[in-house]
Amino acid sequence: MSQFFQKSYYPISFFYLGLLTRKDEFSLSIPNLNIRKIITEYLNELYHIDVSTRYEDAMRRFVQHPDLPRLFADYWQLYVSQLPEAIFTHIQENFYRTTFYELCSRYLSKWFTWNVERSYPGGRTDLEFVGKYNEKFAHLRILIEFKYISNTKFQSYHCPIENFPLKQKDTLQITGYARDLIREYPEVTLKKYVIYCIGNHGFRIYDLDST
Known part of the structure; x- marks a missing residue:
């Protein structure tokens, strides 16, 4: 004791x-997701992070037009910007995945459920938005792979964030998950994204359905 x-x-x-x-x-x-939510709620309380106001417009915009890159940009601007800089020396991709999921679940649970680290033959996905049955996004799946690049490592790339390159291994990874998902749910409309979170400096999103 x-x-x-x-x-x-x-x-x-x-x-x-x-x-x-x-x-x-x-x-x-x-x-499980319940424990992830509890831990995230504790973090928000510890650092006095506002998760109750100023998100309405962003969430309403997403429901009207499900633009994942815009939603993540809003999350970064409204949520990540509130965090103290010192915290970014201790986090990695799970932090962004869990806090993004927790925030979305507060506002979008009428239309979506979420899978975190769901197992497929090719491995475990990071995060999936799953449209709820009989709701407007019933046949929509959004598959997201998060990658974390520390501030120090990012300096070695010698490029601005907007030019951060998409890595072939990340494309192959999420494409494999997508293949398994479609085999299991052939009727869904699937959107795939790789999100590089670069310390607290910014992010780069690749839409694999438009590249």
């Missing part, structure tokens, strides 16, 4: 609290 709140003991503490589960024989992971 004396160790329970010591930092080095956190993995075991969180396991017994149900905040982590076994990923494999060597590592732990967050068990």
